[in-house]
Amino acid sequence: MSCPSVGDKPDADPKAGWPTLHATEEAKPITLGVPQNVWGTLTLFSPEPKTRRQDLYDFNRELSALITALRAERLTLVTGLRRTGKTSLLRVALGEAGVTYLYVDVRLSLYAGYRDIAEVFARSLEDLLRRESSLADRLREALRGLGGLEVSLGPPSVRVTFRGRGRLSLSDLFTRLNDLGEPIVVAVDEAQELRKANWLRFDRLFAYAYDNLPNVRLVLTGSQFGLLYDFLGLEDPRAPLFGRAFREVRTRRLSPDEALDFLERGFSEAGVRCPGDLMEKAVDALDGIIGWLTYFGHLYVTGGLRDLEDVVRAASSLALEELRDLISSLRSPRYAVILRALAGGRAPWAAIRRRLEDYEGRGLNPATVSQLIGTLVKLGVVEEVNGEYAIADPVYRLAASRL
Structure with a gap:
């Protein structure tokens, strides 16, 4: 018997406003050019896990x-x-x-x-x-x-x-x-x-x-x-x-207003000006995932990456390696097929089944398809949204197109 959960959120609608990236593009090498005086004040955008309340959004x-x-x-x-x-x-x-x-x-x-x-x-x-x-x-x-x-x-x-x-x-x-x-x-x-x-x-x-x-x-x-x-x-x-x-x-995604406030606070704390329209694009692209918002702010402040496409490309390369490791551990190429099918957005169960059957050139038992999708849901990679399936993390969604 469980007690009530804290932090529930309504079903999320996957974002559409991604920077334009090609599936074959790789991340550019990142050279950190850290301004003097940044490291001592960078807390919201620090990539390490937080240990103090004042550093936790x-x-x-x-x-x-x-x-x-x-x-x-x-x-x-x-x-x-x-x-x-x-x-x-x-x-x-x-x-x-x-x-x-x-x-x-x-x-x-x-x-x-x-x-x-x-x-x-x-x-x-x-x-x-x-x-x-x-x-x-x-x-x-x-x-x-x-x-x-x-x-x-x-x-x-x-x-x-x-x-x-x-x-x-x-x-x-x-x-x-x-x-x-x-x-x-x-x-x-x-x-x-x-x-x-x-x-x-x-x-x-x-x-x-x-x-x-x-x-x-x-x-x-x-x-x-x-x-x-x-x-x-x-x-x-x-x-x-x-x-x-x-x-x-x-834990939960940040709302768009919270995500924008997080970025504004982080840049103010670091003493770095970031254009408002760029922050709004980052909020749209990163869908309230605070870890990716932190990654964007950290690279903008310390790495000299001022183009959102460069930051998202770097993030998606990191996510791609994580997805490849995950698929390797699952020991079936079918999971990559499902993720590629969802890279463009939500898809119903029937569409995923068709993609799998096209890949294998034969029909598949419905129970097998449900089991494959269910595994990705249990892993937290895929979520069900209003009867359809979507990749939960927006950066993983972009990375999936490169599998």
Whole structure:
């Protein structure tokens, strides 16, 4: 059973006002010519995840909801499209909630092994030791004798070891964190990536923590939110976490007015003048995705790219590599066919089926077509809009024409 979501938005209408780019054009090399005095003042357009409220654009409703959840809920999900500010929202909320937390970034290689997982948690524990010096002695004592890790306080370090006491047990680690005797948030960024470690049932681990470790609060983010739901089994009666109450906070696109205000504030902060008509074109082209708006502002201020076509071309080249990696991991050229079919805008299910059948030169089972489209929806790449399908991210939409 889930609690209401925060940050819902109405169905978005894909934008039409793209800069004119040819599918074969590649991005020009970017040479950063950073004005002196820019780096010290660039916060809204800084590409790094934000950690302070004053650097986070006006997501006050979502931030307030997440802070409340961090202080009270056993399981919280932070979901939304790529580049809509999930990591920044989480990092700011963790800093403001006044809770002890373990921040775990689990962007893993395709075939994640034991060492990959152990290293991720070791880095997170070391970060916790450095942040919470008052907790260091208690944490070291709590981790004493835990297999697979060596903990030192001078200077604070946690490293993976293969000597002596065997491998790291994450259930033992969570139990020892619980035994610290105070609430601790375990925040896992892009949690659906853990499915790559298919030799370890993280859904069971999280269910064990939920049911037995009252001091451990779980916060999981995911841009592939359909996969995150499937991975956790939240809607599967056979899954360990089914029926557990959780809170969901969703990031969102900015409205056109918000997007324009964001750009105006960012350029004012950097002391750089950007023509109003160029900002309006950027708002139309980037469809309220704050990560791409930040990318535009950052390149305009620091990279000397003053032409929107150049910026969008650079962004689409980055998106193209991400799409190619995604399609490679899915191991079927059919996904590229679907994305090319949607590169020009929305399309109904029947039109997508026709494109697939034209590509293969034979008829396809309707269930197969639905499964292929459904996978892209779960990945957060495609969304359903009023009975049709569209690529959710405008830059991905442009990149798809170059697949």
